Amino acid sequence: MPGGGTVSDSLWQKCLDEEVTPRFPKGLTVLDASGQYLYENGKRAKEHTKIVILLYKQTDTRNSELIAQVINRYKELFRQESVLRITNRVTAKFQ
Numbered sequence: 001m002p003g004g005g006t007v008s009d010s011l012w013q014k015c016l017d018e019e020v021t022p023r024f025p026k027g028l029t030v031l032d033a034s035g036q037y038l039y040e041n042g043k044r045a046k047e048h049t050k051i052v053i054l055l056y057k058q059t060d061t062r063n064s065e066l067i068a069q070v071i072n073r074y075k076e077l078f079r080q081e082s083v084l085r086i087t088n089r090v091t092a093k094f095q
Helices: 009-020 062-078
Strands: 029-038 044-053
Touching: 009 062
Parallel strands: none
Antiparallel strands: 029 044
């Protein structure tokens, strides 16, 4: 976060519980990772990060809007310049 702060585990859990899970109640996966980010001001930050994996049918166009809402809310809550979003087509099946 700007000024060197970090998103604590409890703040992340609150965001997950209040922002992500209500929009995607069928399930998701969260992975812990380490990342780097180059701010617009040229400073580089190394930080702990979360990777949220969502599987959904591409035909349900509402999901893209819900993901954008989560991203915007996260940026707002934690004063982030950006959030990385990667979209891939996959074949997945629970067995």
